Amino acid sequence: MSRKKGLRGKAASSSPSTDSPTGKSTGKPARSSPGIVQMNGVVHPSRPPISNSSEFYDIAFKVMLVGDSGVGKTCLLVRFKDGAFLAGSFISTVGIDFRNKVMNIDGVKVKLQIWDTAGQERFRSVTHAYYRDAHALLLLYDVTNKSSFDNIQSWLTEIHEYAQQDVVLMLLGNKADSAHDRVVKREDGERLAKEFGVPFMETSARSGLNVELAFTAVAKELKHRSTKDPSEKFKLQEYVSKEVKGAGCCRS
Numbered sequence: 001m002s003r004k005k006g007l008r009g010k011a012a013s014s015s016p017s018t019d020s021p022t023g024k025s026t027g028k029p030a031r032s033s034p035g036i037v038q039m040n041g042v043v044h045p046s047r048p049p050i051s052n053s054s055e056f057y058d059i060a061f062k063v064m065l066v067g068d069s070g071v072g073k074t075c076l077l078v079r080f081k082d083g084a085f086l087a088g089s090f091i092s093t094v095g096i097d098f099r100n101k102v103m104n105i106d107g108v109k110v111k112l113q114i115w116d117t118a119g120q121e122r123f124r125s126v127t128h129a130y131y132r133d134a135h136a137l138l139l140l141y142d143v144t145n146k147s148s149f150d151n152i153q154s155w156l157t158e159i160h161e162y163a164q165q166d167v168v169l170m171l172l173g174n175k176a177d178s179a180h181d182r183v184v185k186r187e188d189g190e191r192l193a194k195e196f197g198v199p200f201m202e203t204s205a206r207s208g209l210n211v212e213l214a215f216t217a218v219a220k221e222l223k224h225r226s227t228k229d230p231s232e233k234f235k236l237q238e239y240v241s242k243e244v245k246g247a248g249c250c251r252s
């Protein structure tokens with residue numbers, strides 16, 4: 001493999017521009033780069049870098065967190081990025097923001113640019129504009145909030161309308177640590193996910209349950225699709241089923 005460290009690889013397209021350090025779109029087109037990334041003998045024409053971050057990576061992807069307000073999207077991202085839980089009063093996200101994280105996936109540096117969307121209805125049109133550039137979507141509901149689960153159907157309708165057809169999609173039932181307040185059974189989540197053919201797991205931003213796994217699974221799938229290495233057999237559903245931990249179990 002003649003991969004060059006630090007060469008900006010396959011990245012998201014430029015609209016909306018994401019070069020603002022605050023994570024807010026600047027409206028400016030992203031810089032374009034004529035570089036090429038070579039991975040496992042497969043040459044990938046590079047696309048524009050998706051941020052000005054100086055962190056080295058080989059390939060980059062956009063992942064979006066979506067779901068009703070209060071399901072724990074921001075907390076999940078903070079847990080993944082910083083390993084901490086945002087306890088205390090709930091501060092609802094306004095508009096959209098992003099955080100970057102570079103993961104080492106089987107020796108390849110995969111950069112995830114993770115977009116944290118606002119779940120509130122009034123920001124829905126902002127979110128719509130970002131769907132088409134997303135390579136993966138993590139769709140969350142809250143196991144202590146039945147309406148957030150019931151709304152998954154309409155989120156899926158929205159996703160089918162606005163996202164790319166081949167977007168990697170995963171359903172997450174968050175707040176699995178809240179045993180006393182739980183109103184959605186794990187089996188209900190599993191049934192719904194099966195119905196729509198998407199991988200599923202329960203997570204907890206509070207305990208860390210399956211948080212790393214959710215992002216790792218998505219990164220592995222995106223990397224697999226990108227490199228198309230015939231010797232590498234990766235099946236997202238199988239990987240998730242094998243690795244997933246149940247609520248009450250250990251930290252991820």
Ligand SMILES: Nc1nc2c(ncn2[C@@H]2O[C@H](COP(=O)(O)OP(=O)(O)OP(=O)(O)O)[C@@H](O)[C@H]2O)c(=O)[nH]1
Pocket residue numbers: 067068069070071072073074075076086087088089090091092093094117118119120174175176177178203204205206207
């Ligand atoms: N027990 C428990 N509480 C959580 C968990 N994740 C988030 N919370 C709490 O749920 C509330 C909402 O969390 P956020 O992450 O802000 O929710 P959000 O989905 O980003 O909401 P919007 O930004 O409005 O879309 C906060 O009070 C969090 O502390 C979790 O895994 N377990």
Ligand SMILES: [Mg+2]
Pocket residue numbers: 073074075091092093116117118119
């Ligand atoms: Mg939020």
